[in-house]
Amino acid sequence: MLDIRFVRENADAVKAAMANRNAKVDVDAVLELDSRRRVIVAEAEELKAERNRISKSIGQMIKEGQNAETIKAQVRDMGDKIAAFDDELRDIDAKLRDALLYIPNMPSATTPVGKDEKDNPVVRSWGEKKTFDFAPVAHWDLGAALGLFDLERGAKIAGSGFPLFTGKGAKLERALIQFMLDLHTEEHGYTEIAPPFMCNETAMTGTGQLPKFAEDMYAVPLDGLYPIPTAEVPVTNMYGNEILTQELPICHTAYTPCFRREAGSAGKDTRGLLRVHQFDKVELVKFTTPETSAEEHEKLTLDAERVLQKLGLHYRVIELCTGDLGFSAAKCYDIELWAPAQDKWLEVSSCSNFHDYQARRANIRYRNEDGKPAFVHTINGSGVALPRLVIAIMENNQNADGTIDLPEAIQPYMGGLKKLG
């Protein structure tokens, strides 16, 4: 969430930023609530100060044996007025907070201005497109033929979009997870977290999924819980309402399944593993000072890229322009893998710097050089998401005979297996 003081003092900049995002935000309504709130606060507090003074003197009078009934009645009336102010204040506070929760983050000064995904610049790429002397087969056909997954049976028990992996396909999931966790913990300095796979409303609000994106999530209303759409939610909110005393940056990696309703995307990329309701992901999360967040963001992105380099997969990094930037992000790089049978780039990681936006929502602070509490910057990115990684491995490494070569880096995790099929 944005700092209301920032909005108050930079209203024009906020409006311009929202326009660049194509976000419909009524900044003036927020400013109006804010100024109304401050009037009420001033009046209510003045009354309270007076009541406190008189109450104290009542205590004194009673001790001296004087009758205080008249003055008590007066203060009782004051109490009614105060209650009325407090009621209005509660109401305005709720409205203001709600309004602020629906305002997306300010894009970073370095984020390119653009209208939509067509304006996202390519930052760099690694490797080259593989050439085939046969027509590459789509992963869904390869997977079915090799018995790596059984999407029909997954659909039978849960619905379409809930993949069911079998045999070596299931083992490949487990192997990739372990490979990535080992890489990030042993070579990149992240501490592993195994968090809850469900979070409450407070946590979901802290990272920005709620209240705006309730429809994108599964929910367990009976218990007030939501299956997590990403490990970002538990791993960021684990420090909610804390003043961190650890040395920054704090770097965490976590494997979790992710659950997404993908509301509004029905009918798009539905085949195979392209877009599913449940998938596995290894996430990277950092908590930094404002001074180092830009640098740590770059490093985190490189850490995610290392996964793909080690697996020998051709990828590119694009930077999201203001019009395509996610709700909570100030700056974001997407990493995309090349999938030859799809003839498409597939997003496997979004590495975002949220500045203090999530930290303010979740109330995560540290002590700055003056020893004063200040909001941390949060950064996270997938390192990386499994389904499209699996797609890329399958489609890029397929042979004419329908077998799939396993990248060397993953072979130790597959019990030395070099090839599927």
Added chain:
RNA sequence: GGAAAGGUGGCUGAGUGGCUUAAGGCGAUGGAUUGCUAAUCCGUUGUACUGCAAUAGCGGUACCGGGGGUUCGAAUCCCCCCCUUUCCGCCA
């Protein structure tokens, strides 16, 4: 699911309606003393919002797990909820 005991500042731990502006201790920090260290002594020590000054300052309000209530006045009394611990039951 049942029962009991708890939740107070960075930590520990007092506090059952007004002298609490949350005691005392520890820690932290500034200073004095000291050849250095230790010890000792003196001072400081939270968060948020808000008003005025607009850099350091001065005032107000709120905050003792969360939310309601009683009262002129609540850390303290009442109600609901959450969490922790222990015991019982159920369970992988």
